[in-house]
Amino acid sequence: xxxxxxxxxxxxxxxxxxxxxxxxxxxxxxxxxxxxxxxxxxxxxxxxxxxxxxxxxxxxxxxxxxxxxxxxxxxxxxxxxxxxxxxxxxxxxxxxxxxxxxxxxxxxxxxxxxxxxxxxxxxxxxxxxxxxxxxxxxxxxxxxxxxxxxxxxxxxxxxxxxxxxxxxxxxxxxxxxxxxxxxxxxxxxxxxxxxxxxxxxxxxxxxxxxxxxxxxxxxxxxxxxxxxxxxxxxxxxxxxxxxxxxxxxxxxxxxxxxxxxxxxxxxxxxxxxxxxxxxxxxxxxxxxxxxxxxxxxx
Amino acid sequence: xxxxxxxxxxxxxxxxxxxxxxxxxxxxxxxxxxxxxxxxxxxxxxxxxxxxxxxxxxxxxxxxxxxxxxxxxxxxxxxxxxxxxxxxxxxxxxxxxxxxxxxxxxxxxxxxxxxxxxxxxxxxxxxxxxxx
Numbered sequence: 001x002x003x004x005x006x007x008x009x010x011x012x013x014x015x016x017x018x019x020x021x022x023x024x025x026x027x028x029x030x031x032x033x034x035x036x037x038x039x040x041x042x043x044x045x046x047x048x049x050x051x052x053x054x055x056x057x058x059x060x061x062x063x064x065x066x067x068x069x070x071x072x073x074x075x076x077x078x079x080x081x082x083x084x085x086x087x088x089x090x091x092x093x094x095x096x097x098x099x100x101x102x103x104x105x106x107x108x109x110x111x112x113x114x115x116x117x118x119x120x121x122x123x124x125x126x127x128x129x130x131x132x133x134x135x136x137x138x139x140x141x142x143x144x145x146x147x148x149x150x151x152x153x154x155x156x157x158x159x160x161x162x163x164x165x166x167x168x169x170x171x172x173x174x175x176x177x178x179x180x181x182x183x184x185x186x187x188x189x190x191x192x193x194x195x196x197x198x199x200x201x202x203x204x205x206x207x208x209x210x211x212x213x214x215x216x217x218x219x220x221x222x223x224x225x226x227x228x229x230x231x232x233x234x235x236x237x238x239x240x241x242x243x244x245x246x247x248x249x250x251x252x253x254x255x256x257x258x259x260x261x262x263x264x265x266x267x268x269x270x271x272x273x274x275x276x277x278x279x280x281x282x283x284x285x286x287x288x289x290x291x292x293x294x295x296x297x298x
Numbered sequence: 299x300x301x302x303x304x305x306x307x308x309x310x311x312x313x314x315x316x317x318x319x320x321x322x323x324x325x326x327x328x329x330x331x332x333x334x335x336x337x338x339x340x341x342x343x344x345x346x347x348x349x350x351x352x353x354x355x356x357x358x359x360x361x362x363x364x365x366x367x368x369x370x371x372x373x374x375x376x377x378x379x380x381x382x383x384x385x386x387x388x389x390x391x392x393x394x395x396x397x398x399x400x401x402x403x404x405x406x407x408x409x410x411x412x413x414x415x416x417x418x419x420x421x422x423x424x425x426x427x428x429x430x
Contacts, residue, residue, distance in 0.1 A: 030352075031352075032351065032352075167349075170349055171349055174345060174346045174349045175346055177342065177345070177346065177352065178342055178343070178346045180342060192309075196309075196349065196350055196351070197349060197350065197351050198351050199351045199352055199353040214353055215351055215353055215354065216316065216353055216354065216357050219314060228405075272405070274402070274405045274406065275402050275405070275406075278312070278314065
């Protein structure tokens with residue numbers, strides 16, 4: 001068995017107006033990957049292929065060491081999936097759902113389920129109809145977490161949650177990772193959540209993976225450099241520069257492979273580096289997407 | 299073992315989270331809360347407690363190890379190094395940061411290196427006078 005919880009290799013899927021193209025993805029067991037993309041970028045399509053809900057046209061997918069979709073029944077016993085469009089029965093209570101799910105999964109942990117009820121501030125006897133959006137997300141998450149699946153796949157788990165609920169959900173996801181055999185993949189367009197808890201980060205745009213790395217490397221490599229540039233000076237073209245904006249005597253450069261030697265190179269050309277700023281994951285994502293789209297258009 | 303680290307990560311602090319973790323471990327050592335040999339939370343425990351990624355805590359621990367503040371033994375977890383002297387290192391780190399910031403502000407104001415040095419010398423003189 002491989003120690004990769006998820007492995008995509010050259011995966012593609014064609015739709016009339018959208019193509020998911022050549023997706024390679026690897027997530028080691030015990031890790032947590034944040035999957036970031038704009039709406040319509042291909043996050044949900046990728047996750048549906050991962051879950052065997054739709055089948056790839058090309059490429060291979062392995063989940064917990066088994067091929068998907070061939071062995072999807074065996075895989076699904078060990079995978080927990082929560083998505084926004086997942087519906088609970090409105091007329092039933094949360095307790096009814098718990099009793100419905102428990103006998104299906106041998107790993108169901110009633111003690112943990114009851115602990116989660118308290119931590120998520122939910123009442124088992126309450127009907128689903130009366131729950132707020134946040135409570136519904138937490139209820140769906142409880143039903144999945146209490147099975148203690150080896151792989152958790154969460155499509156936009158924090159979207160639409162208030163700050164308290166977000167904190168509770170992120171805390172519970174981290175608690176899952178205290179067990180180093182368990183793995184989480186979650187998609188989000190909230191880069192703050194991803195930046196906080198992810199080990200691995202993958203950016204997807206227009207059906208293609210545009211960047212994938214561990215989080216510390218992402219944050220380390222990307223920098224915004226502010227320069228003072230006399231009018232007659234032309235800035236040298238340095239490797240890794242994604243974007244250059246000049247305005248008056250100032251220039252702002254975005255670089256995806258920052259190297260302190262850059263300051264010297266600019267100095268030789270006659271410009272002065274005034275400050276080198278780290279970037280947030282959100283800024284990195286936006287710069288990455290824009291850089292890529294501009295190059296495609298050119 | 300001290301399961302609760304007391305470390306608090308600020309999201310308003312612009313510095314990387316791994317640096318904040320390093321600084322606070324150093325502080326705990328400097329004030330004597332964590333004496334040499336003291337067991338500290340494992341990487342995963344601290345990640346869960348702080349709700350930050352494992353890789354971030356791992357990076358902080360690796361750098362602390364390189365600086366000789368902590369030691370990590372396979373299967374036994376991490377502890378404060380015997381003979382860890384984080385006090386001077388911590389202050390040196392703070393000084394470095396403030397100097398960088400001063401240089402940045404001076405550049406923004408268009409001060410020359412000489413003017414900046416002059417200002418620093420004046421500040422040091424003033425401090426000496428105040429203490430006399």
